[in-house]
Amino acid sequence: MLKSKRSFSHIITLFRKDLLLEIRQQYSFYGILLYVASTIFVLYLAMGEPEGAVWKGLFWMIQLFICVNAVAKSFLQEGEGRMLYFYSIAGARDFILAKLLFNTLLMVLMSFVSLGLFVLMLGNPLARAVPFVLITCLGGVSLSLVFTFLAAIAARARQNAALMAILGFPLIIPQLMLLMRLSNVAFSDALQGGVWGMALLLIALDLLIVVLAVILFPFLWKD
Amino acid sequence: MLRQSWWKILCVVLLLYTVIAGFLGDVPAKPILHETIRNLYFHVAMWFSMMILFIVSVVYAIKYLRRPDQVFDIYSLEYAKAGIVFGSLGVLTGSEWAGFTWGAFWSNDPKQLGAVVALLIYLAYLVLRNSMTDMDKRARIGAVYNIFAFAMLFPTLWIIPRMVESLHPGGLGGNPAFENFDPRMGKIFWPAAVPGWTLLGVWISSLRIRLQLLELKKLNHA
Numbered sequence: 001m002l003k004s005k006r007s008f009s010h011i012i013t014l015f016r017k018d019l020l021l022e023i024r025q026q027y028s029f030y031g032i033l034l035y036v037a038s039t040i041f042v043l044y045l046a047m048g049e050p051e052g053a054v055w056k057g058l059f060w061m062i063q064l065f066i067c068v069n070a071v072a073k074s075f076l077q078e079g080e081g082r083m084l085y086f087y088s089i090a091g092a093r094d095f096i097l098a099k100l101l102f103n104t105l106l107m108v109l110m111s112f113v114s115l116g117l118f119v120l121m122l123g124n125p126l127a128r129a130v131p132f133v134l135i136t137c138l139g140g141v142s143l144s145l146v147f148t149f150l151a152a153i154a155a156r157a158r159q160n161a162a163l164m165a166i167l168g169f170p171l172i173i174p175q176l177m178l179l180m181r182l183s184n185v186a187f188s189d190a191l192q193g194g195v196w197g198m199a200l201l202l203i204a205l206d207l208l209i210v211v212l213a214v215i216l217f218p219f220l221w222k223d
Numbered sequence: 224m225l226r227q228s229w230w231k232i233l234c235v236v237l238l239l240y241t242v243i244a245g246f247l248g249d250v251p252a253k254p255i256l257h258e259t260i261r262n263l264y265f266h267v268a269m270w271f272s273m274m275i276l277f278i279v280s281v282v283y284a285i286k287y288l289r290r291p292d293q294v295f296d297i298y299s300l301e302y303a304k305a306g307i308v309f310g311s312l313g314v315l316t317g318s319e320w321a322g323f324t325w326g327a328f329w330s331n332d333p334k335q336l337g338a339v340v341a342l343l344i345y346l347a348y349l350v351l352r353n354s355m356t357d358m359d360k361r362a363r364i365g366a367v368y369n370i371f372a373f374a375m376l377f378p379t380l381w382i383i384p385r386m387v388e389s390l391h392p393g394g395l396g397g398n399p400a401f402e403n404f405d406p407r408m409g410k411i412f413w414p415a416a417v418p419g420w421t422l423l424g425v426w427i428s429s430l431r432i433r434l435q436l437l438e439l440k441k442l443n444h445a
Contacts, residue, residue: 149371157355157364166350167368170343173336174378181387194386201386205378212374216367219288 010090014098018074022106032070036110039065040117049123052187059118060139060180064172066110067143068165071103074148075155083221092218100148100213107144111136125187132186138202139179145209146172149217156220178202231426237419241268244411251405255324262320263408268416269313270338272424274380276306277345279425281373284366296362297435298428299369300352303345305428309420310342325390333384334391340379344372 022029039062050058078086086095115136119126126132147168154164182198245264253260283299286292317335322328329335351368355361385393 153351153364153368153371156360157351159354163351163354167347170340170347171372171375173340174375174383177336177383197386201378201382208374212371216288216370219363220367 007091007094010094011098011101014086014090014095015102018098018102021077028073032066032110033113035069036062036066036114037117040114040121044121047122052125055118055122055125056180056183056187058122059115060176060183062114062118063111063136063139063143064169064176066114067107067140067147068161068168070106070110071144071147071151072154072161072164074099074103075151076161078155087221092221093214095221096149096152096213096217099152100145100210103144103148104141108137108140111140127189128186132183135179135182135186138182138199139175142175142179142202142206143172145206145213146175149209149213152213152217152220175202175205178205230422234419234422234426237415238423241411241416241419245416248411249407251408259320259323260408262316264411264416266313266316266320268412268420269309269316271417272420273306273309273313275421276302276309276424276428277373277376280306281369284369284373287362287366288370291359291363293358293362293439294436296365297432297439299366301428301431301435303348303369304431305424307342307345307349308427309424310338310345314338314342321390330390332391333387333389334380337379337384341376344376344379348372 043058043062047054047058112133115133147164150164150168150171153167154161157163178198178201182195182202185192185195241264245261250258250260280299280302283295283302287295287299314335317338318328321330321332321335348365348368352361352365355364384391
């Protein structure tokens with residue numbers, strides 16, 4: 001009981017540390033925001049206001065690239081010495097859980113920003129807005145969980161974000177396929193079957209990734 | 224066990240039986256498929272072998288994480304490589320089959336896509352390993368990715384293709400290849416084709432493992 005309480009407070013402290021870093025060195029946060037805004041602006045220049053199917057495809061591809069950029073720095077910013085320090089005070093599981101939590105919130109925030117910009121610039125083909133907002137939220141969580149773990153692998157291999165993309169793009173395809181199919185719900189008024197099954201499968205996949213990250217991260221960490 | 228020869232002889236006998244009986248044996252006359260149904264002994268058996276080889280690979284990856292020993296890492300890597308070879312053959316034989324029955328060599332069927340994704344995941348595993356020079360680090364991070372990738376393989380190959388329309392059996396499209404599975408074909412498929420190709424994969428892996436173990440020995444004595 002005491003142990004779980006302590007590990008919870010560790011997670012919160014590490015989470016606050018990431019948040020404080022983000023608030024103090026705002027260049028990275030605004031950097032991602034600028035990336036989101038400029039990519040969607042370029043899309044607007046290239047496509048104007050596309051129809052629903054194209055809009056949906058573009059939206060999820062942009063989410064993918066935003067996620068790679070937003071999550072990549074989370075482990076690369078921690079130097080070797082700092083990692084050792086965290087290891088001695090907190091333990092690997094607390095560390096990865098704090099990172100997962102922070103990146104998930106960051107990515108959900110970025111997903112909402114990009115959804116707003118998409119509607120603003122590329123038009124609004126959504127027939128049902130509320131389900132799509134929920135799906136966007138779920139998508140942000142799914143993408144950020146997978147890429148957080150891959151960022152940890154890439155950082156331990158002392159590689160840059162390019163390796164993360166090589167590792168991540170095949171792995172993320174199942175989730176992206178599910179998300180795109182799920183999004184069909186929001187583009188027409190017709191009822192579609194199998195929606196809850198897909199949503200539950202996505203949530204189950206997310207849980208699987210969290211469990212795997214918690215089990216496997218300690219092995220990545222130690223040198 | 225790997226150095227014994229009885230299972231290699233068994234492998235050759237089973238594959239000879241698969242090829243000879245597979246091409247000459249009786250098959251049911253089914254619409255669309257006709258004589259191409261014989262590809263079942265090759266195409267479907269490739270996937271069984273690939274899956275078994277990947278499972279062996281992930282078991283050795285788990286063993287490595289429990290007890291870091293370079294030997295486990297070599298096993299894990301070589302079984303994954305053999306799995307990639309069988310997966311590629313599965314895609315090729317499947318594409319050939321599709322070309323003569325579904326009318327196109329590639330039709331973005333969910334299972335075709337899943338198979339390609341699985342191959343990309345394991346090719347990324349090889350790229351990740353090659354990006355590191357330190358042997359222990361390479362083995363450990365490779366093992367972690369191997370386990371993670373294997374877990375993600377399940378939705379790709381086994382769950383999503385079953386939730387959508389697919390020309391493959393198991394999907395919502397209603398491919399009847401495994402319904403009323405002909406017992407004459409079952410006599411070749413289960414006892415000969417699947418174990419035969421799997422044993423061939425193990426044989427290829429074991430040769431490469433022995434080569435790698437010799438290299439490791441040379442390195443340790445240098």
